Amino acid sequence: MTSLAKFSGNEAKYVLEFLESGGKGSKSWNQRLEEAFAEKMGVKYAVACNSGTSGLHAAVIAAGVEPGDEVISPALTVVMDAFAVVHAGGTPIFADINPKTQTVDPEDVRRKITPQTKAIIVVSLQGLAADMDPSMSLAKEHGILVIEDSAQTMLGTYKGNMAGTLGDIGVFSFENKKHMTSGSEGGMIVSNDAGLATAARKFAGIGYKHMTARAGRTSLAMSEVQDPDYERFDTLGLNYRMSEVSAAVGLAQFEKISELVSRRQAVAKIFEACTDDCDWLTAQEVPADYVHSYYTYSMIYDGNEQKNVSWKEFYNTYLELGGDGFYGACMIPYLEPVFKDQVVNGVQLGEGLCPIAEALQPKIMQFKTNYRDLDLAKTKASILRKTIDRFN
Numbered sequence: 001m002t003s004l005a006k007f008s009g010n011e012a013k014y015v016l017e018f019l020e021s022g023g024k025g026s027k028s029w030n031q032r033l034e035e036a037f038a039e040k041m042g043v044k045y046a047v048a049c050n051s052g053t054s055g056l057h058a059a060v061i062a063a064g065v066e067p068g069d070e071v072i073s074p075a076l077t078v079v080m081d082a083f084a085v086v087h088a089g090g091t092p093i094f095a096d097i098n099p100k101t102q103t104v105d106p107e108d109v110r111r112k113i114t115p116q117t118k119a120i121i122v123v124s125l126q127g128l129a130a131d132m133d134p135s136m137s138l139a140k141e142h143g144i145l146v147i148e149d150s151a152q153t154m155l156g157t158y159k160g161n162m163a164g165t166l167g168d169i170g171v172f173s174f175e176n177k178k179h180m181t182s183g184s185e186g187g188m189i190v191s192n193d194a195g196l197a198t199a200a201r202k203f204a205g206i207g208y209k210h211m212t213a214r215a216g217r218t219s220l221a222m223s224e225v226q227d228p229d230y231e232r233f234d235t236l237g238l239n240y241r242m243s244e245v246s247a248a249v250g251l252a253q254f255e256k257i258s259e260l261v262s263r264r265q266a267v268a269k270i271f272e273a274c275t276d277d278c279d280w281l282t283a284q285e286v287p288a289d290y291v292h293s294y295y296t297y298s299m300i301y302d303g304n305e306q307k308n309v310s311w312k313e314f315y316n317t318y319l320e321l322g323g324d325g326f327y328g329a330c331m332i333p334y335l336e337p338v339f340k341d342q343v344v345n346g347v348q349l350g351e352g353l354c355p356i357a358e359a360l361q362p363k364i365m366q367f368k369t370n371y372r373d374l375d376l377a378k379t380k381a382s383i384l385r386k387t388i389d390r391f392n
């Protein structure tokens, strides 16, 4: 199949079923999605939430992060990892990256661990898992937790295990551009630890005391809830729950997840074939024993130094020749205006904290892989080739 409409599976059917049931089906769509997700990912618990960002916040809270605690996250990632830490009152600490894989460098994580470190957020970037074993050993050695941010990675694997399920608690995103979506926003928290899953579900579910790792809502006896003395809440929480309509769409998307991921991998191969002999465009390295799920096809552009052609000139030439653009890497979180040169919960943020990531970020080109039509991907890749040849 070369073409795949975005919502070509059971999305409409499931939403209609939800509407026709008046919202009173025998099993909630959230529960169905959570069960399917946990089974495929091979984890005990899955907790649906309304975004990857809210999932990260709940995961950080579940990890017990409080004011005074430090949480280490990579310098090359979205700003939301640090936002989650700061919202919990924690201090974000940034670790540099491995320039080949673009994921966090465990040696720099080691250097940044202090007695205040409570957790490490390890990010699977662009569909590629980070090197998890060293982070897990470090965490064990220091008695800290690993939160895995797998928002960009679905069915990526590390040594045969699913990215997102390797840490103590993991988070996925179903935002519109991701491998799958639950409409336009959504996320999933996973864990094998009942305590962490319960804490995440409670925080994301307004702190209801009856919530457990496995179940969002339980059927309470009317006599219990129709009682002014009934106490509902034993935990501080926010409402980060996923709506049933989202869960219905998400379940239908998740049923096709292997196909959705394979298509992105096929597009990545097309882009790889047209760029792999260009020595000033270097693709993210995929170590042996990893499966990359290609949220984007990410390359480091050295054309500035080697061809005297700036990132923007290359971009504009690609557009001129009929290409449809590509993304730059997100700004280093601590260089975003919200953090740059600020003291955030006791730590001074600004240039120089992670020199490898700072040098690499402006060079990254992220090519889209979410073409629904492989022929269109081939056309765009051949335009990329023409763009390269123009400067070769």
Ligand SMILES: Cc1ncc(COP(=O)(O)O)c(C=O)c1O
Binding pocket: 051, 052, 053, 054, 056, 077, 078, 080, 081, 123, 149, 151, 152, 173, 174, 175, 185, 186, 187
């Ligand atoms: C690495 C990473 N973490 C977290 C998020 C946040 O996910 P969401 O957009 O669903 O809130 C994203 C989304 O872009 C992401 O790429």
